[in-house]
Amino acid sequence: MSFKMTKTFNATMTGENGLAMGTQQIEADVIYTITLIQVIDEGTAHATINASVNGQTPTQADLFQFPYSMNGTGLFEQAEAAILASEKYAGGIVI
Secondary structure, three states, X not given: OEEEEEEEXXXXXXXXXXXXEEEEEEEEEEEEEEEEEEEEEOOEEEEEEEEEEXXXXXXXXXXXXXXXXXXXXXXXXXHHHHHHHOOOOOOOEEO
């Protein structure tokens, strides 16, 4: 289960000598992937979310707690719905 969001980053510009020449804001698509679901107790679970920018090696970005139910919908689907409904990941697009 993956989704993407466009984020703005501050990039430091460096010269050939390694000295910082300044910063510039850039936009990049961040790909978030739900890699693990852990059931904590009845009704509560954690989703491990990894993030990758520009195809770089993914790193753990978040541990997202969400409520779940045994209603026939899979845990990954419930996690994705809860994550995308959250304020932090609002605007995420499923890919």
